[in-house]
Amino acid sequence: xxxxxxxxxxxxxxxxxxxxxxxxxxxxxxxxxxxxxxxxxxxxxxxxxxxxxxxxxxxxxxxxxxxxxxxxxxxxxxxxxxx
Numbered sequence: 001x002x003x004x005x006x007x008x009x010x011x012x013x014x015x016x017x018x019x020x021x022x023x024x025x026x027x028x029x030x031x032x033x034x035x036x037x038x039x040x041x042x043x044x045x046x047x048x049x050x051x052x053x054x055x056x057x058x059x060x061x062x063x064x065x066x067x068x069x070x071x072x073x074x075x076x077x078x079x080x081x082x083x
């Protein structure tokens with residue numbers, strides 16, 4: 001589980017997400033996908049993130065995330081905060 005702000009920075013996440021990325025909470029806090037993930041994947045993530053932010057729609061999608069040389073297929077649910 002992870003939460004990003006409008007600037008795509010990770011602001012909340014759990015230990016399994018840190019393990020998936022291969023970094024500690026301290027290393028990840030306030031960073032973005034660009035800091036740790038391949039550019040082609042970041043482009044997809046940010047495109048979807050921006051659509052959610054722009055439209056307010058919830059988007060459910062399969063995405064690939066490559067970390068430490070291993071590609072994981074994830075089912076993501078992205079939604080905009082109500083506040």
